[in-house]
Amino acid sequence: MSLLEVENISVFYGAVRGVSDISFSVEEGEIIALLGANGAGKSTVLKAISGIVRLRSGSIRLGGQPLPAGRPHRRVSQGLVQVPEGRHIFASLTVSENLELGGYIHAKSARARRERQTEVLALFPNLQDKLNQLAGRLSGGEQQALAIARAMMARPRVLMVDEPSLGLDPQKIDVVYDLLADIARSGTTVVLVEQNVALALELASRAYVLQQGTVVLSGEARALEKDERVAAAYLGGAPAAAAVG
Amino acid sequence: MQLLVGEIENGIFLGAFFVLIALGYSMVYGILRLINFAHGDFYMMAAYVSFAIFGAVGISHLHSKWPVVLVVGLITMIATGALAVLAERLIYRPMRRAALLSLMIAALGLSQVLENGVLNIPAWGSQYRTYPVTSSAAGTSILGTQFTYAQIAMVIISGLLAVGVYYLVGRTLIGKAMRAVAEDRVAASLMGVNVDLVISLVFFVGGALAGAAAVMDSLYYGQINYLMGFTVGLQAFTAAVLGGIGNIAGAVVGGLLLGIVESIGTGIFGAEWSVVVAFGVLVVMLWVRPNGLLGERVARRM
Ligand SMILES: Nc1ncnc2c1ncn2[C@@H]1O[C@H](COP(=O)(O)OP(=O)(O)O)[C@@H](O)[C@H]1O
Ligand SMILES: [Mg+2]
Numbered sequence: 246m247s248l249l250e251v252e253n254i255s256v257f258y259g260a261v262r263g264v265s266d267i268s269f270s271v272e273e274g275e276i277i278a279l280l281g282a283n284g285a286g287k288s289t290v291l292k293a294i295s296g297i298v299r300l301r302s303g304s305i306r307l308g309g310q311p312l313p314a315g316r317p318h319r320r321v322s323q324g325l326v327q328v329p330e331g332r333h334i335f336a337s338l339t340v341s342e343n344l345e346l347g348g349y350i351h352a353k354s355a356r357a358r359r360e361r362q363t364e365v366l367a368l369f370p371n372l373q374d375k376l377n378q379l380a381g382r383l384s385g386g387e388q389q390a391l392a393i394a395r396a397m398m399a400r401p402r403v404l405m406v407d408e409p410s411l412g413l414d415p416q417k418i419d420v421v422y423d424l425l426a427d428i429a430r431s432g433t434t435v436v437l438v439e440q441n442v443a444l445a446l447e448l449a450s451r452a453y454v455l456q457q458g459t460v461v462l463s464g465e466a467r468a469l470e471k472d473e474r475v476a477a478a479y480l481g482g483a484p485a486a487a488a489v490g
Numbered sequence: 491m492q493l494l495v496g497e498i499e500n501g502i503f504l505g506a507f508f509v510l511i512a513l514g515y516s517m518v519y520g521i522l523r524l525i526n527f528a529h530g531d532f533y534m535m536a537a538y539v540s541f542a543i544f545g546a547v548g549i550s551h552l553h554s555k556w557p558v559v560l561v562v563g564l565i566t567m568i569a570t571g572a573l574a575v576l577a578e579r580l581i582y583r584p585m586r587r588a589a590l591l592s593l594m595i596a597a598l599g600l601s602q603v604l605e606n607g608v609l610n611i612p613a614w615g616s617q618y619r620t621y622p623v624t625s626s627a628a629g630t631s632i633l634g635t636q637f638t639y640a641q642i643a644m645v646i647i648s649g650l651l652a653v654g655v656y657y658l659v660g661r662t663l664i665g666k667a668m669r670a671v672a673e674d675r676v677a678a679s680l681m682g683v684n685v686d687l688v689i690s691l692v693f694f695v696g697g698a699l700a701g702a703a704a705v706m707d708s709l710y711y712g713q714i715n716y717l718m719g720f721t722v723g724l725q726a727f728t729a730a731v732l733g734g735i736g737n738i739a740g741a742v743v744g745g746l747l748l749g750i751v752e753s754i755g756t757g758i759f760g761a762e763w764s765v766v767v768a769f770g771v772l773v774v775m776l777w778v779r780p781n782g783l784l785g786e787r788v789a790r791r792m
Contacts, residue, residue: 321682353547
């Protein structure tokens with residue numbers, strides 16, 4: 246049994262199709278990537294898993310149990326935690342307040358939250374000195390790190406990260422991807438959404454390629470890196486380019 | 491000079507009520523971007539609720555029975571908070587995706603419903619009602635101006651409530667959740683925050699504060715009327731705008747400042763000009779500094 250099973254889901258925004266008939270599954274402890282161009286439906290899939298948008302049809306199961314139709318905050322306490330596209334840190338709150346909110350589902354115990362913060366900050370030493378700064382004052386890379394750290398505060402069973410490389414220069418992207426690798430190594434299951442296909446295929450073990458709201462290709466990351474169709478559409482031509490990325 | 495000191499002191503007393511009501515305006519604005527024009531009528535409803543309870547309990551004098559008055563005040567706060575929560579649940583929540591203008595019109599409609607509701611209750615009606623509880627004139631002089639003990643207690647209670655809200659919003663986890671929801675509702679829900687519950691809580695706190703203000707105000711002035719929420723609503727809204735709406739500290743600063751300006755203004759022009767002074771401040775403020783005194787971009791929300 247897979248940890249997360251997405252089965253034939255369709256989502257509409259009014260009359261506009263977000264995704265249709267998408268299926269994929271995620272094993273415990275693995276990193277999978279959802280890839281595709283802008284508008285392919287990647288974010289919609291994550292929103293559906295988080296309960297921000299309703300399913301028109303299909304179902305999502307976590308640990309074999311169907312997710313009840315419910316509001317997003319319920320999904321977080323079930324362990325489905327998302328770092329949304331564009332980070333959405335709380336700019337007018339301090340770094341430390343952002344982290345605290347990340348641990349909101351452990352609302353019962355301030356001590357539990359503090360302990361978790363220590364654990365999380367061990368992965369994000371750069372944030373340690375900036376705890377009392379307003380999050381809006383951080384650089385783009387730091388904000389992305391904060392957004393991930395904040396999500397980790399909730400002890401996710403599945404961490405979903407939507408385009409973490411967006412708007413960052415290559416150096417900062419490396420930092421963020423190293424963080425994600427660390428997180429995965431520590432046992433957290435990761436669903437990574439990217440337009441930057443080369444980058445994502447390096448980190449993920451498996452990937453699904455979306456186009457116009459449906460899955461058009463899927464498989465092992467290593468195989469996809471060499472796949473001509475992927476190379477042609479996303480890696481700028483020759484398959485060899487993937488190895489450079 | 492002595493006159494001015496006295497007017498400032500009276501302004502602080504007056505402003506203390508504005509602060510309590512402005513906080514509700516401001517918190518609701520902060521979290522929903524809604525100018526809740528019915529807020530003044532929550533205050534009015536609180537006056538009538540406490541009027542009814544005091545009538546039933548049969549207390550007529552504050553000083554001998556102040557613990558009972560305090561309890562009735564608390565019950566009124568809870569009832570008014572509940573009324574605000576109900577209003578949000580039944581009217582504003584179903585309209586959350588609607589244009590802000592529609593929400594504001596709904597708020598005006600609710601205001602009318604509440605006022606006319608009171609008007610149509612025979613025991614309440616359109617006349618001024620004498621509040622059942624009176625307080626004695628005993629008091630003391632502060633910097634040369636006479637205040638009753640009741641007045642002093644009221645300012646202290648208002649101050650404690652304001653500090654309580656400041657602590658709630660600034661320091662507690664639920665307060666941080668309020669600020670998070672105010673800034674980015676979807677992101678807050680992705681933290682596991684129950685957004686609806688947080689919004690309800692904001693309405694509850696705002697309503698409860700208006701309830702506290704209403705009980706104290708009625709004790710002090712001794713009369714209530716179904717239109718009393720309108721003027722106070724305008725004044726509190728002005729106070730909120732003055733300090734920077736959506737901002738806790740702004741509501742406090744704006745409330746006190748408006749109290750002082752009104753007190754000095756009515757000292758010069760006469761008491762019948764108090765609403766004109768408030769309205770004048772509102773217009774000037776919207777004109778010269780629409781973000782209010784403390785309405786910086788970052789600290790804009792709550
Ligand atoms: N809020 C929305 N309202 C209407 N259409 C939307 C909305 N969000 C996304 N869409 C549409 O759904 C499709 C998938 O979008 P999205 O999931 O954001 O793609 P991606 O994340 O892959 O860029 C696109 O056609 C997009 O225009
Ligand atoms: Mg997207």
